[in-house]
Amino acid sequence: MAKVTISLIKADVGGFPGHATVHPQLCEKAEEMLSEAVKTGIVADFRVMACGDDLELLMGHAKGENDPEVHELAWKIFTACTDVAKVLKLYGAGQDMLKDSFSGNIRGMGPGATELEFTERTGEPLIAFMMDKTEPGAFNLPIFKMFADPFNTAGLVIDPTMHSGFKFEIWDIQDHVRVFMDCPAEMYDMLALIGAKSRYVIKRVYPKEGGKLPSEEPVAAVSTEKLYEIAGEYVGKDDPVALVRSQSGLPALGEVLEPWTFPHLVSGWMRGSHNGPVMPVAFENANCTRFDGPPRAVAAGFQIANGKFVGPVDLFNDPAYDAARDEANVIANYMRRHGPFEPHRLPLKDMEYTTLPRVLRRLEDRFERVE
Ligand code: 13P
Ligand code: 13P
Ligand code: MG
Numbered sequence: 001m002a003k004v005t006i007s008l009i010k011a012d013v014g015g016f017p018g019h020a021t022v023h024p025q026l027c028e029k030a031e032e033m034l035s036e037a038v039k040t041g042i043v044a045d046f047r048v049m050a051c052g053d054d055l056e057l058l059m060g061h062a063k064g065e066n067d068p069e070v071h072e073l074a075w076k077i078f079t080a081c082t083d084v085a086k087v088l089k090l091y092g093a094g095q096d097m098l099k100d101s102f103s104g105n106i107r108g109m110g111p112g113a114t115e116l117e118f119t120e121r122t123g124e125p126l127i128a129f130m131m132d133k134t135e136p137g138a139f140n141l142p143i144f145k146m147f148a149d150p151f152n153t154a155g156l157v158i159d160p161t162m163h164s165g166f167k168f169e170i171w172d173i174q175d176h177v178r179v180f181m182d183c184p185a186e187m188y189d190m191l192a193l194i195g196a197k198s199r200y201v202i203k204r205v206y207p208k209e210g211g212k213l214p215s216e217e218p219v220a221a222v223s224t225e226k227l228y229e230i231a232g233e234y235v236g237k238d239d240p241v242a243l244v245r246s247q248s249g250l251p252a253l254g255e256v257l258e259p260w261t262f263p264h265l266v267s268g269w270m271r272g273s274h275n276g277p278v279m280p281v282a283f284e285n286a287n288c289t290r291f292d293g294p295p296r297a298v299a300a301g302f303q304i305a306n307g308k309f310v311g312p313v314d315l316f317n318d319p320a321y322d323a324a325r326d327e328a329n330v331i332a333n334y335m336r337r338h339g340p341f342e343p344h345r346l347p348l349k350d351m352e353y354t355t356l357p358r359v360l361r362r363l364e365d366r367f368e369r370v371e
């Protein structure tokens with residue numbers, strides 16, 4: 001059976017105003033260029049979305065991951081949208097466009113990308129998650145809960161096709177190495193790593209061998225780009241995206257959505273320098289306002305039909321998430337009251353790439369030795 005590839009590629013090419021939202025003209029430009037790409041056959045289908053100030057391109061095709069044509073298309077769209085952003089003088093026009101010319105793959109150039117290639121099933125639910133004002137490790141907790149926590153995912157206990165658990169691919173994004181871990185057998189080792197979310201991030205999740213689904217086809221994938229490593233300094237957070245498949249041997253849709261009832265603490269928010277809660281919101285509320293946040297998550301639900309998108313359903317546009325939003329606001333108030341104090345402000349190690357070291361350097365020769 002033919003495989004489909006779903007590519008979710010995103011960039012901040014200018015905020016409106018500040019770092020709050022994406023201007024509608026950027027979405028229009030992206031729609032126009034993707035419509036053209038459908039006609040010329042580069043992609044089969046697409047959706048243009050936005051979360052905070054991040055422009056999100058969701059594309060369906062049959063070309064596999066890291067396809068130069070698909071990546072170049074995304075790069076060209078972000079370049080054209082940067083031009084629109086410059087005309088409108090949007091804030092930080094071209095913010096994530098860190099390289100001058102395209103060289104075959106969009107990874108390492110600034111934009112974030114996550115892709116899943118898989119054999120499409122008879123019924124293929126897929127959820128695209130997009131977050132603004134945080135970093136890739138913000139997905140560790142919810143993805144862990146979906147695929148490994150029996151208190152979240154009933155199927156791990158009661159569905160024989162899920163009972164053996166899943167395999168996790170974890171990246172050390174500092175040393176650029178990875179490890180595959182078997183869950184639940186190695187769950188405690190795995191948590192020792194992924195609890196340190198600024199360094200160890202869940203990159204992909206796979207089904208176990210001998211199960212209902214092909215064990216080599218990932219069922220979830222997360223973007224892991226680190227902007228400061230490309231730019232050498234703080235230019236904005238690495239606002240992450242993820243794709244998650246669901247049902248029939250995988251967590252049910254509701255099990256994929258359940259972790260988001262907990263507005264867990266992530267790093268990002270104002271100037272990429274503060275811890276705060278993730279607030280799950282409807283697309284129309286994905287505007288990063290208060291203290292440039294709080295960090296937002298949106299979820300677009302689809303059925304995939306021959307590489308085309310049926311949907312989206314705006315999955316957090318639901319009163320079932322009101323309590324999580326209220327709790328996020330309570331936590332936001334509490335965290336904000338710390339002002340410049342840790343642990344609201346990130347620890348010094350994580351502030352290395354911000355503007356803080358420049359302030360500290362100015363005080364360097366004021367220090368006197370003490371006993
Ligand atoms: P599936 O095994 O068909 O995914 O059914 C589980 C379910 O939907 C329960 O909510
Ligand atoms: P973005 O990473 O979303 O552009 O936000 C940057 C920022 O500094 C927010 O205060
Ligand atoms: Mg921005």
Ligand code: MG
Binds near residue numbers: 052133239
């Ligand atoms: Mg952003």
